[in-house]
Amino acid sequence: xxxxxxxxxxxxxxxxxxxxxxxxxxxxxxxxxxxxxxxxxxxxxxxxxxxxxxxxxxxxxxxxxxxxxxxxxxxxxxxxxxxxxxxxxxxxxxxxxxxxxxxxxxxxxxxxxxxxxxxxxxxxxxxxxxxxxxxxxxxxxxxxxxxxxxxxxxxxxxxxxxxxxxxx
Numbered sequence: 275x276x277x278x279x280x281x282x283x284x285x286x287x288x289x290x291x292x293x294x295x296x297x298x299x300x301x302x303x304x305x306x307x308x309x310x311x312x313x314x315x316x317x318x319x320x321x322x323x324x325x326x327x328x329x330x331x332x333x334x335x336x337x338x339x340x341x342x343x344x345x346x347x348x349x350x351x352x353x354x355x356x357x358x359x360x361x362x363x364x365x366x367x368x369x370x371x372x373x374x375x376x377x378x379x380x381x382x383x384x385x386x387x388x389x390x391x392x393x394x395x396x397x398x399x400x401x402x403x404x405x406x407x408x409x410x411x412x413x414x415x416x417x418x419x420x421x422x423x424x425x426x427x428x429x430x431x432x433x434x435x436x437x438x439x440x441x442x
Contacts, residue, residue: 285325289318339374339382346370347382356390359383404437411436 292300292311301308317324339347350362350370363379366372372379404410411434418429 281327282322282325285314286318286322289314289325339378343372343374344382344386346372347379348386351383351386356383356387408436 288300288304288306288311291303292315295303297308297311297315301311304311314325346366347362350365351359353365354362359380360376363372363376366379414433414435416431416433418431420426420428423429
C-alpha cells in the first residue's frame with residue numbers, strides 16, 4: 275500500500291500545510307471543512323500515530339437497560355421458556371412497569387440469547403447388532419377393527435419380529 279494513500283499521512287500533509295498557511299486556505303486547498311482542520315491541528319502532537327482514525331463507538335450509553343430491568347426480562351423469559359416474547363413483554367409492562375418499546379425488548383432478548391449457553395448435542399450411540407436370535411425383538415401392536423370381529427369384544431394383534439445377523 276502506498277504511504278500517501280493511508281488517511282493518516284494525508285492528514286499529516288494537511289496539518290503541515292495549515293501550520294504554514296491559514297486554516298481557511300488549507301480547508302479550501304484540501305477540500306475539507308475548517309472544523310476538521312482545527313480538529314487535526316489540536317490532535318497532532320508531532321507523531322503520525324496521533325492522526326490515526328479513532329473509534330466512533332460512544333463512550334457511554336445513557337439509555338441502556340439497567341441491571342434491574344435485565345433481571346426482570348430474564349425472569350419473564352424463563353417463565354415463558356424463551357419462546358413467547360410477546361407474552362413476556364406484556365407481562366413486563368403490566369406487572370413490572372417496563373416502559374421501553376418492544377423493539378428495544380427484542381434487541382435485549384437477542385443479546386441475552388447469544389450469552390446463554392447452548393445445549394450440547396446428543397451424541398448418538400452406534401447401533402449394536404444382535405449376537406444371537408431373540409436378543410433383540412421388535413414388537414408391533416395393532417387394534418383389530420370392530421367390523422372384523424363378530425362377538426363385539428376388543429382384540430389386539432401382537433406381532434414380534436426377531437432378527438439376528440451373524441457376521442462370519
